[in-house]
Amino acid sequence: MVQLTEELVARSNNPVKCKKGEDVPRYLRRITHLYFANRNIDCVDGLSACHSLSVVYLYDNRLRKLPRFSFASQLTHLYRQNNQLYRMENLANLHNLTKLYLGGNFISVVEDLNGLKYLQELHVENQHLAPGEKLLFEPRSLQAVAANASVMVQMSLCVVNVSGNRLDNLVDLACLEKLNHCITTNNLLHNVKDLAAVLACWPLLCRLDLVGNPLCQQAKFKDEIITATSKLGLLDGKEIKTTTREFLLNWKAHKEARKKGKHCSKFMLTTAVPAKQIDISSLTWPKIPGRTVPLQKSLSTPKPSFV
Numbered sequence: 001m002v003q004l005t006e007e008l009v010a011r012s013n014n015p016v017k018c019k020k021g022e023d024v025p026r027y028l029r030r031i032t033h034l035y036f037a038n039r040n041i042d043c044v045d046g047l048s049a050c051h052s053l054s055v056v057y058l059y060d061n062r063l064r065k066l067p068r069f070s071f072a073s074q075l076t077h078l079y080r081q082n083n084q085l086y087r088m089e090n091l092a093n094l095h096n097l098t099k100l101y102l103g104g105n106f107i108s109v110v111e112d113l114n115g116l117k118y119l120q121e122l123h124v125e126n127q128h129l130a131p132g133e134k135l136l137f138e139p140r141s142l143q144a145v146a147a148n149a150s151v152m153v154q155m156s157l158c159v160v161n162v163s164g165n166r167l168d169n170l171v172d173l174a175c176l177e178k179l180n181h182c183i184t185t186n187n188l189l190h191n192v193k194d195l196a197a198v199l200a201c202w203p204l205l206c207r208l209d210l211v212g213n214p215l216c217q218q219a220k221f222k223d224e225i226i227t228a229t230s231k232l233g234l235l236d237g238k239e240i241k242t243t244t245r246e247f248l249l250n251w252k253a254h255k256e257a258r259k260k261g262k263h264c265s266k267f268m269l270t271t272a273v274p275a276k277q278i279d280i281s282s283l284t285w286p287k288i289p290g291r292t293v294p295l296q297k298s299l300s301t302p303k304p305s306f307v
Contacts, residue, residue, distance in 0.1 A: 001042055001043070002040045002042060002043075003041070003042075003045060004043065004044045004047070005045060005046045006024065006028055006046050006049055006050075007024075009028060009047065009050070010024045010028065012035070012036070014034075016030070016032070025049050028047075028050050029049060029050070029052060031053065032052050032053060032054045032055065033054065033057070034047075034056045034057060037057045037059045037079070039061060040061065040062055042061070042062040042064065044058070044063070044067035047067075048071045051071060051074075052072075052074060053074065054072075054074050054077065055075075055077040055079075056075065056078050057079045058078075059079045059080060059082055059083070059101070060081070061083050062083065062084055063083040064083075064085065065085065065087075065089070066080065066085060066087070066088065066089050066091065067090065068090045069090070069093075069094060070090075070094070072094075073095070075094055076097060076098045076099065077098065077101075078099070078100050078101065080102050080105070081101050081102065081105070081123075084105065084106060085102065085105040085107060086105070086106045086108075087111075088102065088107055088109070088110060088112045088113075091113065091115065092112060092115035092116075094116060095116070096118055097116050097118065098118050098119060098120045099119075099121040100116070100122055102123060102124050103123050103124060103127075104125070104126050104128075106129075107127050107135075108129060108130075108133060108135065109137070110122075110135065110136070110137045110138060111141050112141065113138075113141035113142070113144060113145050114141055114144040116145065119145060119148075120158055120159065121158070121161075122157060123161040125161045126163060127164075127165055129165065134167055134168065134188075135165035136172075137172040137173070142173070143175055145157045146176055146178075156178035157176055157179065158178055159181045159183075162182075162183070162184050163183050163185040163186050163187065164185070164186045165187060167184065167187040167188060168187070168188040168189060168190065169194055169195075169198070170182075170184065170189070170195065171194070174202075176202070177202065178204055179202045179204065179205055180204045180205055180207065181205075182202070182205065182207070183209045184209065184210060184213070187212070188213065189210065189213040189215050190214040190215050191215065192218060192221050192224045193224070195225070196224050196225060196227075196228035197228075199228045199229050199232075203230060205231060206232060206233050206234065207232075207233065208232060208236075209237070222235060223248050226240055226244070226245055226248050
């Protein structure tokens with residue numbers, strides 16, 4: 001059991017060294033980066049003197065709970081990958097946080113993002129979920145982040161990593177209109193049409209990673225995705241050329257025009273007025289001088305008689 005305390009921070013090999021004659025509290029107040037990755041830490045306590053923290057590295061440890069960093073009002077980067085976290089908590093007061101890394105934990109619900117008005121990157125990939133479960137998203141948290149994005153365009157959530165979480169759709173993320181990079185590899189996405197509908201909600205999307213999803217086995221799935229987005233430049237790490245996009249858009253417009261033309265033709269045929277039938281029962285044959293022609297019930301030509 002290793003507990004992260006102010007004393008341990010003061011004795012660590014931090015790049016920022018304690019000056020000669022400087023007391024510990026003053027030294028802790030001017031530390032901006034905390035480097036404690038892969039130290040078997042399972043508890044964080046008593047760091048309230050570290051007011052100037054902006055970046056905290058605590059990945060590859062044994063933390064079961066997100067400690068409170070409300071004292072660090074300038075904290076912008078928080079790295080907590082590969083711990084034993086089960087909940088997203090104690091984040092509401094980190095108002096200046098821009099990048100949050102929580103991949104490789106045991107989190108089942110993405111939540112407690114309401115106060116993160118400057119959040120730009122969210123990484124929650126490869127959670128250790130129970131069999132049959134998938135990662136869930138609290139609607140209020142995502143809507144709060146989306147609302148902040150509508151007010152502050154430059155400080156909006158633009159990068160999301162949800163890979164390896166058994167997701168079968170991305171509908172919950174459709175509200176993130178400012179998203180420009182979505183990483184959703186090794187999930188269970190299978191319906192290209194549903195994915196295209198969500199992509200249409202992200203007009204600023206520039207990069208999309210889908211490797212390892214079932215829909216990648218479908219023929220021409222990339223064509224559907226490219227035509228559903230206007231600014232997508234990289235798909236699974238491969239550049240989308242302008243000529244390719246233009247060709248696919250023209251081909252899609254041509255197919256839609258042909259489909260519309262066939263529909264119009266079918267409509268005209270089904271709604272056309274049927275030809276008026278003529279009643280021939282009242283018709284009489286013309287009289288020819290010198291010959292009597294009997295009245296016929298039909299218009300069939302009489303057989304000639306030879307004498």
